Amino acid sequence: MIHSFLKQRSIFNLYKLHNFKSRNLNMATATAMGHIHAAVEASNPIDIYRSHISDLLAPVAGKPAKDIYEKLSWTQTFDKGDLGLPIPSLRVPPKEASAKASEWSENFPNSDLVEKPVVAGTFLQFFFKPQPLAKLIVPSILQKKTLFGTNPKLGLRDETDPSKGKKRMVIDFSSPNIAKPFHAGHLRSTIIGGFLANLYEAAGWHVVRLNYLGDWGRQFGLLANAFEMLGSEEKLEKDPIGHLFDIYVEINRISEPEEKEIKEKKEELTQASTNGKDTTELENEVKELESKSVNEKARQYFKRMEEGDEAALATWRRFRDLSIERYKKTYARLNIRYDVYGGESTVELERMDRAVQQLKESGLSEESQGATIVDLTKNPKTKKLGKALVRKRDGSSLYLTRDIGEAYKRVELYQPDKLVYVVASQQELHLAQLFKILELMGHPEIAEKCQHITFGMVHGMSSRKGTVKFLDDILRDVGEKMHEVMQTNQAKYEQVENPEQTADTLGITAVMVQDMSGKRINGYDFSLERMTSFEGDTGPYLQYAHARLCSITRKAGLSAEDLQSADLSLLSEPHAINLVRALSSWPDVVQNTLKTQEPVTVLSYLFKMTHMLSSSYDVLKVVGSEPEIKKARMALYEAARQVLNNGMKLLGLNPVERM
Secondary structure, three states: OOOOOOOHHHHHHHHHHOOOOOOOOOHHHHHHHHHHHHOOOOOOOHHHHHHHHHHHHHHHHOOOHHHHHHHOEEOOOHHHOOEEEEHHHHOOOHHHHHHHHHHHHHHOOOOOOEOOOEEEOOEEEEOEOHHHHHHHHHHHHHHHHHHOOOOHHHHEOOOOOHHHOEOEEEEEOOOOEOOOOOOHHHHHHHHHHHHHHHHHHHOOOEEEEEEEEEOOOHHHHHHHHHHHHHOOHHHHHHOHHHHHHHHHHHHHHHHHHHHHHHHHHHHHHHHHHHOOOOOHHHHHHHHHHHHHOHHHHHHHHHHHHHOOOHHHHHHHHHHHHHHHHHHHHHHHHOOOOOOEEEEHHHOOHHHHHHHHHHHHHOOOEEEEOOEEEEEHHHOOOOHHHOEEEEEOOOOOEOHHHHHHHHHHHHHHHHOOOEEEEEOOHHHHHHHHHHHHHHHHOOOHHHHOOEEEEOOOOEEOOOOOOOOOOOHHHHHHHHHHHHHHHHOOOHHHHHHOOOHHHHHHHHHHHHHHHHHHOOOOOOOEEOOHHHHOOOOOOOHHHHHHHHHHHHHHHHHHOOOHHHHHOOOHHHOOOHHHHHHHHHHHOHHHHHHHHHHHOOHHHHHHHHHHHHHHHHHHOOOOOOOOOOHHHHHHHHHHHHHHHHHHHHHHHHOOOOOOOOO
């Protein structure tokens, strides 16, 4: 928080820096200038105004400046001002709030930064004066470039003592199952998780990106046997995930009649036993069928893996490594990277056994029909969480046991301040059980760090041919569609240096923006036609807005020095003033997104800004304007391009310069 008066010398040094006229420097102006100097290096320029307003209003209202500062909030629309202050939030009785608003407005001192506050019921609306705002915001953006909007101090464990280091977050997202399609749920987890990782890094956190793969279990025994029967080395090297999936489907098809016959024999055995008949022959038949079955061979293979058989593990490890290498290529197209590729296989058996033992010793677990459970229904506060299965009758561990062990492991390895799980809403009960059990096991400090970032599902995500929903197939289809759209304007198409690559980028943007266009918890219908349209708030429209600003820059032919020397007082048109106001709110948007944890918070801001830009081009022309006006407007457009670029990259998008 910025809240301090500065020495007179510092005020005048900054006075010159920001080109403010030195006539009639009254006390309110001096305070304003002091706060500007204090915030030259600040991450959020609007904090200058918050400090300035709170200092001027404090003696008028008889309230601490700190309290006023904390209650000043950004507005949804410019007609309500740039900052708003709800009077009741300062512990003013509701019946007196309206009268106090009028009184405080009337007595508010004159300022070179803000107009007299406007009374709106029990609110005060503060409007920033255009010229000082432009002179602060535009140079700040042009100077800070990619850092504008970020605030590394937010991630410090102690803002007053940086030596204590950054807060740490482990974020678990994407988590596909090896040899199975990368389905819609994994796509949403990947996009949302990648965005949150970017967001917290922008806020100064140390972020560990973790991909917890579905890479263990009987299905790998099935897969190993399938490869031995049906596999192709050539196909495995070329497309490991696709080939493993194909043979996995085929081995399951082969096993279906076997499992059907076993089921029928077991039913016959049950009937014979019920009727008091001799079942010896039937029992032998069932045993014989099971011992030769595909599934039994898979169980035996997986048992070898669990027992550490090196040959079995070598095959599994190869499948896993090849799959990860293929995943990395797909993730790179989505601007996603990982620090750790973990998985179910990386949770040591000792950790799981220890978790089960601790549950038993603490009296949390109990035996139920041969299995081990934690009955959370016994406590009225946790009744809704039901009964959690910890270990099956045969002694094998379940996801919950593994997840408890994994949570302990993450805490030991990374000492995180936050453990985030980006998982679909279907897993809400499972994760709620996990967090509660960690707490009941005597680790509330771990449970408090855990957070489930939930999301709804995508409906109708399939390739053009309606085949299996592999992500690469989806991205290929959308890229091809965007290529077709680009070719409808042959003149522009010929100017694009690498049209296929640009089409691929536009397609990926289309998919990601459609996914982020609503609140996370809401599902949506996957629509190829809608997402690839340039009409409406779509990914291609966002890319077009960025490319158009790049085109204006090329045509203007101005240098960075030209923009730095621009006379920003020439930005007097309402379109220019409102665009500056929008740009000034970007750091607040980023900070607010840390609270909402919703990509749509950023996306909505970017679309709002691009709409403003679209309506400005005919009014704020660059090419053909007077030289000084040209420089001022180009400085504004370059600032807008930078903020748009920053926002797109925060979302995980790759802005294009031509399309």
